[in-house]
Amino acid sequence: QKEVEQDPGPLSVPEGAIVSLNCTYSNSAFQYFMWYRQYSRKGPELLMYTYSSGNKEDGRFTAQVDKSSKYISLFIRDSQPSDSATYLCAMNLMNTGFQKLVFGTGTRLLVSP
Amino acid sequence: DSGVTQTPKHLITATGQRVTLRCSPRSGDLSVYWYQQSLDQGLQFLIQYYNGEERAKGNILERFSAQQFPDLHSELNLSSLELGDSALYFCASSVRGTQETQYFGPGTRLLVL
Numbered sequence: 622q623k624e625v626e627q628d629p630g631p632l633s634v635p636e637g638a639i640v641s642l643n644c645t646y647s648n649s650a651f652q653y654f655m656w657y658r659q660y661s662r663k664g665p666e667l668l669m670y671t672y673s674s675g676n677k678e679d680g681r682f683t684a685q686v687d688k689s690s691k692y693i694s695l696f697i698r699d700s701q702p703s704d705s706a707t708y709l710c711a712m713n714l715m716n717t718g719f720q721k722l723v724f725g726t727g728t729r730l731l732v733s734p
Numbered sequence: 735d736s737g738v739t740q741t742p743k744h745l746i747t748a749t750g751q752r753v754t755l756r757c758s759p760r761s762g763d764l765s766v767y768w769y770q771q772s773l774d775q776g777l778q779f780l781i782q783y784y785n786g787e788e789r790a791k792g793n794i795l796e797r798f799s800a801q802q803f804p805d806l807h808s809e810l811n812l813s814s815l816e817l818g819d820s821a822l823y824f825c826a827s828s829v830r831g832t833q834e835t836q837y838f839g840p841g842t843r844l845l846v847l
Contacts, residue, residue: 657838662841662843663840663841664736664738664824664826664838664839664840664841665777665824665838666736666838667835667836667837670835709776709777711777721779721782721790721792722767722779722836723779724776724777724778724779725776726775726776727776727777
């Protein structure tokens with residue numbers, strides 16, 4: 622079993638839809654949770670990060686963490702064609718002063734006009 | 735643009751060969767990370783350096799090695815290349831190496847024939 626599970630998609634939605642992207646994890650030692658967006662043939666870029674259970678909002682994006690269920694989500698409101706990309710969840714193990722990010726395999730999102 | 739640069743963008747080589755990938759971190763960042771991204775494995779952490787010293791190791795093969803130089807740029811050396819080493823190789827950097835925010839470069843696409 623992988624430490625982080627993420628549905629690879631693709632997830633196809635019409636423009637304006639609310640998108641829900643999810644990851645589950647098995648290691649309760651994860652302390653920080655991130656969402657990265659990766660456009661085709663580009664490097665991942667950080668969208669959101671949070672370290673506590675609950676919601677964090679940034680514009681059209683909301684990150685949600687439920688540590689008790691080991692479940693994180695990213696919601697995108699009013700989705701746009703420019704949101705079409707692969708979304709990677711990532712989690713951070715803090716150990717002896719260094720960090721190791723563990724990534725999900727990514728969900729490919731397609732937003733059609 | 736994340737501020738992290740990687741060269742070359744593309745690399746085509748043959749099995750058994752050796753290649754060197756180069757990364758320059760963002761200005762002020764002391765820590766560099768290397769990742770491998772393949773279709774079936776997703777984004778896998780390879781190794782981290784902080785201010786010239788190896789800080790953490792992930793799923794890095796013995797045929798692979800890395801180093802960080804005094805000017806903080808880093809090189810990833812891949813030797814005795816196999817077909818399965820074909821992948822995207824990303825470098826990321828962060829300020830101290832204990833923060834959760836990593837900024838990724840555009841990647842080097844390696845194709846082993």
